[in-house]
Amino acid sequence: MSTATAAPASPSAPEAASARRRRKVRERLPIYLAISPFYLLFAVFGLFPILFSIVLSFTDWDGMGDISFVGLAQYQFLLSDGRFWNAVGNTFIIWFLSTIPMLFFALVIAFLLHQNIRFTKVYRVAFFLPNVTSMVAMAIVFGSVFSDTFGLVNSALTALGLGSIPWLSTSWGIKVTIAIMVIWRFTGYNAIIYLAGLQSIPTDLYDAAKVDGANLRQVFTRVTVPMMRPIILFTVITSTIGGLSLFTEPQVLLGNSGGAGEAGMTIVLYQYNQAFTQFDFGYGSAIAWALFLIAAVFAIINWRLVSGRSDAADRTPRRKEARR
Structure with a gap:
């Protein structure tokens, strides 16, 4: 007398999509890690100074004391x-x-x-x-x-x-x-x-x-x-x-x-x-x-x-x- 073995249940569509995403992340992670030093250096020495200079343009600061917000005063003096x-x-x-x-x-x-x-x-x-x-x-x-x-x-x-x-x-x-x-x-x-x-x-x-x-x-x-x-x-x-x-x-x-x-x-x-x-x-x-x-x-x-x-x-x- 033979016994029937139950077929494994197929994963649902959301689980399959999640598995594919995790597999893609694992495959691409070494690539992202390889190029990450450039983006880290750019964020620290490029992007941050640019954004910080925008903030500084609305302030009065000598590089040592407190930063005081002056609004558009710098641009008004510029004109x-x-x-x-x-x-x-x-x-x-x-x-x-x-x-x-x-x-x-x-x-x-x-x-x-x-x-x-x-x-x-x-x-x-x-x-x-x-x-x-x-x-x-x-x-x-x-x-x-x-x-x-x-x-x-x-x-x-x-x-x-x-x-x-x-x-x-x-x-x-x-x-x-x-x-x-x-x-x-x-x-x-x-x-x-x-x-x-x-x-x-x-x-x-x-x-x-x-x-x-x-x-x-x-x-x-x-x-x-x-x-x-x-x-x-x-x-x-x-x-x-x-x-x-x-x-x-x-x-x-x-x-x-x-x-x-x-x-x-x-x-x-x-x-x-x-x-x-x-x-x-x-x-x-x-x-x-x-x-x-x-x-x-x-x-x-x-x-x-x-x-x-x-x-x-x-x-x-x-x-x-x-x-x-």
């Missing part, structure tokens, strides 16, 4: 602070003097490096080398090169029979010197980015342009620039953010004073002085968030201008075809 607006003006002037020539030279250099020339790798390393060179050391070198009394530039101008220029003692001389430092440092960096974008352009376009009889200048303006618009937009936005955050060049070249008449006082240098020289961390945080808003607005404007021109250029051939 009437002449030194802050002077720093804003200096920053925008230096940005204009440096960013436009820098991106133009970078695009031209990338276009030339993209051609079939000898020693291409050597040129790439040479142009990128300034970006990895210590900016502190190079600021000292630039201070010697553009010195009013014994600088190499003024010595060369004097030898040519031209008058010397007070580079580091006049307002425009200081701004031009800082702009030249920025151009020297980041032209090669942006050229490498442009070169990567050029290598993604189909060679058929260049071959067709050459067959049609286009010269080098026409190929550059009619083929390279239109195809590079997304890359140019990226470099414009990053250069804008970097230009508005300028600190190392004026600080090492001119010190915390910003030079004669505070002509080299940028927004970040002014914020550094308020927070870490005057120990007014509340006002320094307010300046930092004002800089964030300025950079965001300026980046949006640049994006709309560049992308708007790109869209208009794309619509023009379609309108011509429709008229035909």
Whole structure:
């Protein structure tokens, strides 16, 4: 006589789903543990300071005593602070003097490096080398090169029979010197980015342009620039953010004073002085968030201008075809 064995009861749907979730957690736990150090460090040294600076911007704190809440007083003083607006003006002037020539030279250099020339790798390393060179050391070198009394530039101008220029003692001389430092440092960096974008352009376009009889200048303006618009937009936005955050060049070249008449006082240098020289961390945080808003607005404007021109250029051939 045989006895029937009872079949094991199948788990219910909620229990099966819970089991699958636990199994997925066990499988993914080692992965999460492996990447957790980055997120922990970012939370401690990145996210927490950002959130804490928002709180500090509404307070008056010298870094040691009690934190007193003052509401919008820091931002109200910011709007009437002449030194802050002077720093804003200096920053925008230096940005204009440096960013436009820098991106133009970078695009031209990338276009030339993209051609079939000898020693291409050597040129790439040479142009990128300034970006990895210590900016502190190079600021000292630039201070010697553009010195009013014994600088190499003024010595060369004097030898040519031209008058010397007070580079580091006049307002425009200081701004031009800082702009030249920025151009020297980041032209090669942006050229490498442009070169990567050029290598993604189909060679058929260049071959067709050459067959049609286009010269080098026409190929550059009619083929390279239109195809590079997304890359140019990226470099414009990053250069804008970097230009508005300028600190190392004026600080090492001119010190915390910003030079004669505070002509080299940028927004970040002014914020550094308020927070870490005057120990007014509340006002320094307010300046930092004002800089964030300025950079965001300026980046949006640049994006709309560049992308708007790109869209208009794309619509023009379609309108011509429709008229035909």
